[in-house]
Amino acid sequence: MGGTGVLCQALLLSLVGTIGATLEGSCDGPCGSRPGLKKKITVGHSHTRPGTWPWMVSIQIISQSGGRYHVCGGTLLTPSWVLTAAHCFKDKIDLHVLRLLVGAWEIQWAVSGPLDPRVQERKPVQILIHEQYNIKLNTNDIALVQMSSPAHCGDVVQTACLLHSNESPIRAPESCVVTGWGFRRGEAGLAAPIVQEAKVMVTDLDKCNETDWYHGLVHPNNVCASYSDENMDTCQGDSGGPLMCKDNETKTYVVHGIASWAVGCARTNLPGLYTSTWHFLTWINSKIDSDMKMTNLLSAAETLASYPEILGRGAAQKLEEDFSHSSIPGQPPR
CATH class of the missing domain: 2.40.10.10 (Trypsin-like serine proteases)
Known part of the structure; x- marks a missing residue:
């Protein structure tokens, strides 16, 4: 991964450099x-x-x-x-x-x-x-x-x-961080009062699409990130928040993903899925x-x-119900 800050004029974002701060x-x-x-x-x-x-x-x-x-x-x-x-x-x-x-x-x-x-x-x-x-x-x-x-x-x-446009999207394995005020457990509750952070590991999309994982529901413009702690995951309220990975050269954190969806929270083989920012520069x-x-x-x-x-994360109840009752779901229903 990469991406260093450059000064952009007004609202102009240059696709030949990192999208960064403005005047x-x-x-x-x-x-x-x-x-x-x-x-x-x-x-x-x-x-x-x-x-x-x-x-x-x-x-x-x-x-x-x-x-x-x-x-x-x-x-x-x-x-x-x-x-x-x-x-x-x-x-x-x-x-x-x-x-x-x-x-x-x-x-x-x-x-x-x-x-x-x-x-x-x-x-x-x-x-x-x-x-x-x-x-x-x-x-x-x-x-x-x-x-x-x-x-x-x-x-x-x-x-x-964000990334430089001429760089490659994040790939597995890569250690990153997610942050948010989302629920700290999957059941209904309140948003976390203090912004939380958690370390995640970018997981290969083919792995996330295996039968006992998401069974083909993951898209090429997703980033799949799993947690070393099975009791930790993004959840309701974390939607829209960043998935960030540190640039090895500049040591600056770069936003590689947007918290999007998952089936439930902190479920085995059902990690968080993120919209890849690289695909939308x-x-x-x-x-x-x-x-x-x-x-x-x-x-x-x-x-x-x-x-x-x-x-949170776009995982509507119908998606969860259909996923749990279908051995070979064709598309992610909502």
Whole structure:
């Protein structure tokens, strides 16, 4: 894997170099910077500390009573654009109820009130879903969200790195990291209050597609990553968050995947599946650099102001039921 930060002008993302930080919003340094790690911060927790993954974004919904509910993760690519999963918006959502929290570390469930002063809250301007996203097949599960104003970089906010376009996608075996606020167990519950991290091992797609694994349901533009600890996995609420691997030369973490789907959480031979960012570099560039001539735009006038039923990683209950009852599933039903 590879990818080093380069300075890009405004929202222009160069396909001949790493997609990195821009000049807007005071983010004038290289992508993948983690200045917060150099600070001596006492947090009183055994989880990650503020600034460990400064490009993490919490996508939240504001209820009618004002309470906040984390629904998906995201990655800050530029000060104005967040990368996430398309299935986070599979139920049409009124943009007015969505919020993006940049620089978040500890989140509260169903609580209204002031945010941590280090957290930057933004409203979405538009949501761009991949034109070929297929909710039934879990293909092209990628989306971009433009924020109402640029984020300002600092100790707990930085932009993430993607691969160079001339590099190869991540391959097995490779040790990587996933992060998120998702449920810590598969049963219903609350999002983790502190952003969690876990080490994963990229697994060969052919292995993941074996009969006793996913039986051919994994697509070429997926990344399959398994856990050394069988009790650990991404789960509901981790959707849209990054799969990151360290560049051996620059020691910078590069986002290689977007948490997409799985059958259940932490099940034997059913590891997490991620959308490979390498396969969508051209798409990302075209959308962010397209002078707002976007397709699949979800605007407030076109969407429903209903509370969405969002399932983490796109693994709908019907997929799980059909998978468990079918010895040779043909396609991943939803």
